[in-house]
Amino acid sequence: MKAMKAANLGVLFLIELGAFAAAAYWGFTLDAPTPVTWLAGLGAPLVLIVLWALFGxxxxxxxxxxxxxxxxxxxxxxxxxxxxxxxxxxxxxVAFAALCVVSKTLAVVWGQ
Structure with a gap:
C-alpha cells in the first residue's frame, strides 16, 4: 500500500505537468499567425503556473x-x-480527464 501511495504522488505531479503541457500544445497548434501561436503556446501554461502558485x-x-x-x-x-x-x-x-479523476480520488481517499 505504501508503494501505491508513493506512486500516486508521482502521478499527481505528472498530471500537474500534463495540464501545463496540454495548455502549451493547444497554443502551439492554433490555426493563427506564428507570433500568435508562440504567444498562446507560452502564455497559456504561464497563466496556469501563476494560478497554481497563487492557489494550488x-x-x-x-x-x-x-x-x-x-x-x-x-x-x-x-x-x-x-x-x-x-x-x-x-x-x-478523455484519457487525461480519467487519469485526473482516478488519481485525485485516490489522493482524497488516502489523505494525500
Whole structure:
C-alpha cells in the first residue's frame, strides 16, 4: 500500500505537468499567425503556473481548502482537458480527464 501511495504522488505531479503541457500544445497548434501561436503556446501554461502558485501549490500565497480547493482543482485540471479538446486531441483529453479523476480520488481517499 505504501508503494501505491508513493506512486500516486508521482502521478499527481505528472498530471500537474500534463495540464501545463496540454495548455502549451493547444497554443502551439492554433490555426493563427506564428507570433500568435508562440504567444498562446507560452502564455497559456504561464497563466496556469501563476494560478497554481497563487492557489494550488503547497506554499500558495492564498490557501484554498475544502470546497474552494475542489473547485479550483476541477477548473485548473479541467483547463488542461479543455485545451486538449480544443486542440482536436479528444482521445488524449478523455484519457487525461480519467487519469485526473482516478488519481485525485485516490489522493482524497488516502489523505494525500
Amino acid at each position: 501549490s503547497p506554499r500558495a500565497r492564498f490557501k484554498t481548502r475544502g470546497a474552494g480547493r475542489a473547485a479550483f482543482e476541477v477548473l485548473w485540471f479541467g483547463a488542461g482537458v479543455a485545451a486538449l479538446f480544443a486542440a482536436g486531441a479528444w482521445q488524449w483529453a
